[in-house]
Amino acid sequence: VLDQTLLPRRIKRVRLRTTADIAEAIASLRVRGAPQLGIVGAMGVAQAALRSASRGSAGLLRDAERAGRGLARTRPTAVNLGWGIERVLARGRAAAASLGPGEVAALMVEEALRIQREDAEACRAMARNASGFLARGATVLTHCNTGSLVTGGWGTALGAIRLAHEEGKGVRVIATETRPLLQGSRLTVWELRRLGIPHALVADGAAAGLIARGEISAVLVGADRIAANGDVANKVGTYPLALAARASRIPFVVVAPVSTFDLSVRDGAAIPVEERSPGEVTGVFGIPVAPRGTAARNPAFDVTPARFVTAIVTERGVARSPYRGALARLVARGASHRAPEAPFGARTPPRRARRAGA
Ligand code: MRU
Secondary structure, eight states: OBOTTTTTTOOOBOOOOSHHHHHHHHHTTSSOSHHHHHHHHHHHHHHHHHHOOOSSHHHHHHHHHHHHHHHHTSOSSOHHHHHHHHHHHHHHHHHHTTSOHHHHHHHHHHHHHHHHHHHHHHHHHHHHHTGGGSOTTOEEEEOSOOSGGGSSSSOSHHHHHHHHHHTTOOOEEEEEOOTTTTHIIIIIHHHHHHHTOOEEEEOGGGHHHHHHTTOOSEEEEOOSEEETTSOEEEETTHHHHHHHHHHTTOOEEEEOOGGGEETTSOSGGGSOOOBOOTHHHHEETTEEOSOTTOOOOOBSEEEEOGGGOSEEEETTEEEOSSHHHHHHHHHHHTTTOOOOSSOTTOOOOHHHHHHTOO
16 A cells, blocks of 8 residues: 555555554554455455465454454444455355355455455546536535555545546645644645645635635535445545535535445444544654643544535435435445446536436
8 A cells, every 4th residue: 555644745555554554544544545445454354364374264354353343443433344244254154055165265355356446436426526516617615635555546535536636627636734634634635736736725614715715616526434324524624614515505515335335333422433642643643732731632533413414415316405315225225226327527417417306
């Protein structure tokens, strides 16, 4: 994986050879973002199956399950992590009764790679489905990092922006820096520069003022977990953007794959919010920015109530309020769903996004 803690200063790939390596990389945010956590979690249990010294399929599965339990504990908010782990384990369980350990491990690896491929396809479909929210000449505000670094493809919110740029819509991006770990300034700006998408970086606290002054056309963000009622957990600082967007009557749009839905969670109050080390707030990459001994809180995510969400754009279509039924219908579309036929980059009329609405 590309070590995201070193960007933008260094581009360095690191090899994650063991479950412990993977757990460390997730906890320290070398790898991060909901879809990538799903892919890495899936590959983590597949790797544990491959590395298992067990002579039988049952023992191999036990080793993979142990690895899965350890990896799932590393970050609690992004539901994709547990989803990816469980999908690969389920493939192993289904095969274990009739196949030997080598074949079971191979099938689990295949499933993990399929998750990565499907995520890339989902990015394309999400970008097409979001196109109705990105008007020609739009200035889009985005938060955290939702691009190719954290998905199998182009990204969620950033993938939609990239497609609009490639279609020649002349979009411009305002990226929030995203304290405390600066995923916006370090990672989103890095991606935007490489893509040649016009952009400007702002301090998190500047965003609401720019929205109020009419400088922003829409807010596009990703998600870490979406509850059954449409409440959205995403990087801390997302909720204030939704409030500001509502106050100025501009769209607040969440772009996320269906794997980020958690319909077992009734509403946002039940979503576990990761609380990280206070040191990430009292310091910036090891440099103190508060007096020694300052007490600090560091919730890594916040929850935006569904009533402030204009739409949730997925690979299977666009959900609008009331979300409870809309999200369940998108999930049910599941296996029968085929991705739209149009090649990535083909212009998609806004009408299509509306028609796709659940
Ligand atoms: O703490 P992080 O950097 O893993 O948080 C990531 C986010 O909040 C992203 O916005 C979210 O996972 C969507 S990524 C496509």
